[in-house]
Amino acid sequence: MWILREIRQRGGVVGFHDFMELALYHSEHGYYASKKYPWGRDGDYLTAPTASGWYGATWAGFLTDLAARAGARCRLFDLAAGDGSFVASVLDGLGERAVDVLAGVTAVERSTALRARAGARLADAAVGVEITAIVEARSADPAVIHASELYDAMPVHRVEQTPEGLMELVVAVEAGGLEWRRRAADPELIRYFDEHGVQLADGQIAEVNPAAEQFHREMLEEAGEGIVLVLDYGYDAASLYNPRGRRHGSLVSYRRHRVGRDLLDSPGEQDLTAHVNWDDLRRAAADCLWEEIALMPLAEFLVRAGIGERVDEAGYGMEAELDADTVTARQEIKRLLDPEGMGSDLKVLIQGRGELGRIAKEILCEPL
Template identity: 35%
Template sequence: MAMTGPASDVLRNLLQYGDLSFRDFVEIALYHPEAGYYCGAQSPVGKGGDYVTSPSLSSLFSHAIGRLIDEFVTRSNGAMCSFVDIGCGDGSLLRSLENRNVVPWGVDRSLMRAGQAAAPVHFVSSLLEVEKQGPHLLFSNELFDALPFSRLVMRPDGLHELWVHETDEGLDWREREAAEVYDDYFASHGITLEEGQFADVSLDWAAMYRDIASFSPQALIVTFDYGYRAKQLFHPRARRFGTAAAYSQQRVSRDLLANPGGQDLTAHINFDDLIRMGEELGYETLFFDRQAKFLLSLGLEDHPLLAPLSEAPESVEEALALRETREEARRLILPDGIGEEIRVLVQGRGVANHTWSFQRKLF
């Protein structure tokens, strides 16, 4: 495939000195400070961008998170709480949560985008810059699936890692024996890949969660992301070719080396890495299930976007716009697409852990 795209010059320079692991290719394609996909002036997320996320799809999402914040604050007995959106993108979720009784923080390694920097939200590029005082609600949506990942494949002589090299025709794949750390990774999850099976893995999932979980002695960590527990994620038939995908203009493709810096690259995450890390650090796992179930348990039934229409819209245009807004809200909680595929993990430490509303039985 031809080498075109904003990050191509950077990659071409590097590839002169040797192949790049696919993980390093992703790091450059997504996060190179000048040419990376996430480092442009405009956020690629949203209905007019390359892909939608739950906060960018419907205001119903921020309504639900607002309810969670209120519950967190009520349980904190008057202590000043912080809400930290890690991997906040352009910060639109934070802005839609204004007037909640928390100190709002937005953390994103790709600062500063159009729309960020708006008071009263504190935007910073690392969790280390967030104030430590008081209880923290540490939230993320699609942070972990945006971390650079490696691509591995099992061959008759053992596990191989995929690397990228340049040919006269452009970029191509090359396989090398994988570093032992990946064999250890699968062994630690009790996973044996079948011959010919691919898997996409980031050692940063656990490392990043460790940083988040170590941040505050009083924290509720709420993680929304595409992913599964290890046994499902590395299932030899359901996901024989891994989960790596590229997104551009609301379309998915498997052409991971095309248009570097011009398309998103993502892989589903292994929630066992997060669950295990949190529990090792003294967290209790309070919830792990589908987004639809989590949002509904926060009590959305009475929201006007889901309730039957009380009066008919005045014009056809108004009726069409209303229908679209209501459909987008429903997509968050329908048992397919985003409502089904995104999982929510909640772990708590040093916070009142008696039954939260999201733990109530729905059916």
Template identity: 30%
Template sequence: MNSPLSLAQQIDLQISANGPISIATYMGLCLTHPTKGYYKGADPLGAAGDFITAPEISQMFGELIGFHLVNVWQQMDQPRQFNLLELGPGRGTLMADILRVACRAEGFRDALKLKLFETNPVLTGEQRNRLASYEPQWLENFEQFDEGPILVVANEFFDALPIRQFVRKPDGWHERLVGLVDGKRTFGLSPTPIPAETMPTAIAEAAEDSLFEVCFAAGEVMSRIGKAVARQGGSILAIDYGYARTQTGDTLQAVRDHRYADVLEAPGEVDLSAHVDFGALAAVTQEIGLAVQPLATQGEFLIRLGIAERVKALSGANPASAEDIRIAHDRLVGKSQMGELFKVFCAHSPGLVPPGFAA
């Protein structure tokens, strides 16, 4: 039932009744509460929304990923049926750009079984409008694949999954919680220490007051998809801001109207996200038996896939847009823009050589 209380009031009531909640519980409620979560409401993307993503900046991003996927499909001997899954497809822009290019490869479109995984009903509607001709199926879990290999793409999906945070103290690690002080939402620490030996060895030497983040949801999604890919063959390409090795540091952030905002102030009204621990995701997929490419920056990946040639071809075909295309190129690959902050992760069946990574 749709409660007349705002999400902020519901969260505050829950804390008053049961005590402080973990950051993961808070983030999960803020983002995906069934009726009032941030990702259950209006389309958050684009100039009129809260943030803009790479596929919304330029078609070149999706087109180059389309070339990448065709190459992997060809390395698998062009299976007559395969699954192409996108996690968190937003407006469907990335997939539309991918398929416009990839379906030029003979046999690709006939073999395609398009799968989408999305929580936002408004965005699902936009994906339906955009991609209807490819007859997509929206997955409810990761057991619903058709026969044949599985190619997975995810841009800015894993950063939206809830994280937990822990702070190091002399007696161990204490979970960071959201509680109420004088009626105001405030961060605090659980009084119960977690022994340092139970934390990853990568942070064993962390100094006092260091903050460690872990995203169990990301590991769980990667594990489920990874197992399906290990069974049926294929690859997982994930692009996000993040880091290559498990480390300490507070990366939880709120964004509203293209500006940073307070994480605790307006539950459900601001985007919350955290950097992705690609080292942890690599460990999960390697344990399942997949190979993992060395993490690339988004700039390196797009340059290796030939973004410079794409700029020339598009500018040649649309001279009036040449300046806009150059600006979009710089936003995608520039070191001070998205080029270095965003990373590209790829796990795949052993034997494949996905393009775009260091040999």
């Protein structure tokens, strides 16, 4: 197996972080490098932008409102742009208004294969779309940054609290296969829990992504001001690391819409994902003097951002005739708003700085 070779080249043992990095992002065999289509109904999992075009259509209305109140066109940054689904559906929703609302779009995607897909998909966009591998959030126009399931796709360290102290769970090549081992945790990981005021219980397993805070800070610093909306699965540190809630951590695999716990199985063929610690992103924002505008469930965000109005405009509202199109549209909307699923499990963290932050607060935080 390719990954045995890679781990042997690194001495036969790697931290889980490096294993996850290889499994997801190896340039040839990694999950996101492969040519197959990882998400959507025929893939392994659904995200909000790939579950339904209504997510992007709602964003189109939100961006129109933002630009009108700001009296200026915005630049939309889509971090972890995947195959360009989100940007395509926003531009679709904006239609001819796109040139009045957006000064341009920057789609940031790490995977070369997905950047190529996004490029092909967005080649005829009505506004200039730049597709890049590296976040460059600097913009002369008000910046609106969107990141759907970026942070939960970043490699994490995996640790276990034991009577001997905090241990790191590592992956070793043994007898032609992969197995778990433990080694004393790096001081950086011990410091992480100290700084978040977290004490894990004996036997508790947890994940840590120290890169999230740094990534977020650099991105906010570079943007200077604007708004950022992070859509992801996450908790604050106290809940994420509560031994009663998640004694075995939040890391899971996804394959054909089934959740798995065998994280070492078939590297490169299944997705691996861990929940976000919202406090990492809050600390980054506080350092850069960005304000937290809200943290709300996806369903609430969509309602506040105007999904109801978009549905009425498209003729699928209460008065609509119950034909096949209306039923399909309503099913998709129900999936996004589902209080037993995506609508409440996915959260949107909204942070802002400057005039656009004030406007976003006005739009998204007024009493319902």
